[in-house]
Amino acid sequence: MRWYDRVVLVLTSISVVWSVVIGVWIAFTPLWDQGMVSGAVLVPPLLAIFGTWAAWKRRRVGVVVSAVLFAAFTLVTGFSIGNAYVPAAGLLVLGAALPALGYLTVRK
Numbered sequence: 001m002r003w004y005d006r007v008v009l010v011l012t013s014i015s016v017v018w019s020v021v022i023g024v025w026i027a028f029t030p031l032w033d034q035g036m037v038s039g040a041v042l043v044p045p046l047l048a049i050f051g052t053w054a055a056w057k058r059r060r061v062g063v064v065v066s067a068v069l070f071a072a073f074t075l076v077t078g079f080s081i082g083n084a085y086v087p088a089a090g091l092l093v094l095g096a097a098l099p100a101l102g103y104l105t106v107r108k
Contacts, residue, residue: 001058004098004099004101005055005058005099007095007098008055008063008095008096008098008099009052009055009056011055011091011092011094011095011098012048012051012052012054012055012063012066012091012092012095013052014088014091015048015051015052015070015088015089015091015092015095016045016048016049016051016052018048018085018087018088018091019044019045019047019048019085019088020045022044022081022084022085022088023041023042023044023045025084026041026081026084027041040077040080040081041081043073044070044073044074044085044088047066047069047070047073047092048066048070048088048092050062050065050066051063051066051067051070051092051095051096054066055095060096060099063092063095063096064096066092066096067089067092067093067095067096068096070085070088070089070092071089071092071093073085073089074086074089
């Protein structure tokens with residue numbers, strides 16, 4: 001396992017933790033009582049879990065797909081709950097881009 005594979009796994013794992021914590025936090029806000037976000041709170045943790053699973057299996061395409069879908073979700077829901085998920089989306093995007101940077105390093 002290369003160094004950037006480990007870093008991608010850590011970044012995606014932190015994204016899962018952030019998504020779950022924010023989902024629980026949103027569940028205790030007035031938005032939840034109005035029924036506006038009940039199903040939307042499940043989408044980010046599932047996408048982050050998929051990205052972490054793909055990173056664990058070293059499937060770069062899965063991490064990229066998860067990052068793109070998560071970023072799109074954050075953009076679309078930006079005026080309600082999307083802003084809370086921006087750090088997790090950033091970690092997934094960074095995790096998706098990191099293997100490309102690993103190829104640019106000098107190898108001996």
